[in-house]
Amino acid sequence: MPQFFLNKRLILLLVSIIILVALIGFSLQDRDKLTWPEQFVKDSVGWVQSVFHKPAQSLAGFFNNxxxxxxxxxxxxxxxxxxxxxxxLEKEAQILKKENQELKDVLDKTESLDxxxxxxxxxxxxxxxxWYDLLTVNRGSQHGVEANMxxxxxxxxxxxxxxxxxxxxTVQLLSSPDRKNRISAKVQGExxxxxxxxxxDEEKASLLLKEIPFEVxxxxGQAVLTSGLGGVFPSDLLVGEVTEVVADNYGLTKTAYVKPAADFYEIKNVIIVERKMDSGVSEEGEEE
Structure with missing residues (x-):
């Protein structure tokens, strides 16, 4: 009995090997059509791949994104x-360029004040x-600075x-509201x-040239300069330009609005000046 079952198992093994070899040989042949088991397996695998391919591709694309x-x-x-x-850096370069130009202009102006x-x-x-009244500079009496320069x-x-x-x-600007803030000036012409x-005048940002006789x-567009008559300010320093002339209330005199040549809002570098020679001419009132 045991010998029978042993022979039976051996026979099944040989038959299985023969079938397997036959299937392998059959699959290696050039064929135009697949067998239905091959078609089933191939379609099943393709369907599974198509089911998982798109989600896997989307997930991979998501992580890539x-x-x-x-x-x-x-x-x-x-x-x-x-x-x-x-x-x-560009802003710093512009600031340095502007400061260098300002310092160059100040130096040129200093050299011209012989x-x-x-x-x-x-x-x-x-x-x-x-802001439009006073400012402080880094030079004092130890540097030769005196009041009214x-x-x-x-x-x-x-x-x-x-x-x-x-x-x-401390420097008092021409735009200061101080009533004593006066300066003798001349209007250039023939x-x-x-x-x-x-x-x-803060609204018009202009200095006021007052008491002009109506017939004058x-x-x-005419330039306004310092007259130098009081011996305090140098003569021929540019003050500004006449932008408007209006009659006073009674029509006896006129007032000219003078736009300052200097920018009172932005002041960084200045020159303090004093005459070398004495002036024998003075002017009634206080000149500033």
Whole structure:
């Protein structure tokens, strides 16, 4: 009995081997058509692949997109930092270029003031509540600065020294509301006319050239300079330009609006000047 079952198992094994070899040989043949088991297996595998391929591809694409976004974010961050540094450097270069030009203009102006002693100074303080009134510079009595000296920029006159300490000075601007803030000036023309500038119109940002006789011709576009008559301010320093002339209330005199040549809002570097020679001519009233 055991011998029978052993022979039976051996026979089944041989038959299985023969069938397997036959299937392998059959599958290796060149055929135009597949058997139905092959078709079934192939279709099943293809269907399973199609089911899992799209989600797997979408998932892979999702992670790829996440990775691309992260890289893009890092690149944008780096580019933004570089751009910010570039903008900062460009602004610094513009500021330095502007300061260099201002210093060059001040130096050229200083060299042109042969008749006066000049002291270069830098603005170190300016109270926002007194922006158009006073400012402080880094030169004082130890540098030769005295009260009532004229203060100019490369563009023109801005004011005078109000008070002095050892190493600093306070400058009163022409736009100061102080009623004593007056300056003897002349209007250039075929014949120079001499008047007094007193007051400042904040709305029009203009100095006021007052007490012009009605019959005296003063026109828009004429230059206004310091007269030098009082011996305090140098002569022929540019103050500004006439922009408008209006009659006073009673029509007896006129007032001219003078646009300052210098920018009172932005002042960084100034020149403090004093005459080398004495003037024998003085003017009634206080000249500033």
């Amino acid at each position: 996440i990775n691309d976004i992260q890289h893009t974010y890092e690149e944008n961050k780096l580019l933004k930092e570089k751009l910010d540094r570039h903008v900062l 008749e006066y002693d000049s002291i270069q100074a830098t603005v170190i303080n300016r109270d926002p509540t007194l 004229a203060v100019i920029t490369a563009q023109g006159l801005i004011g005078k020294v109000k008070n002095v300490s050892a190493y600093h000075s 014949k120079d006319r001499y008047f007094v500038i007193e007051g400042y 011709e003063v026109e828009e």
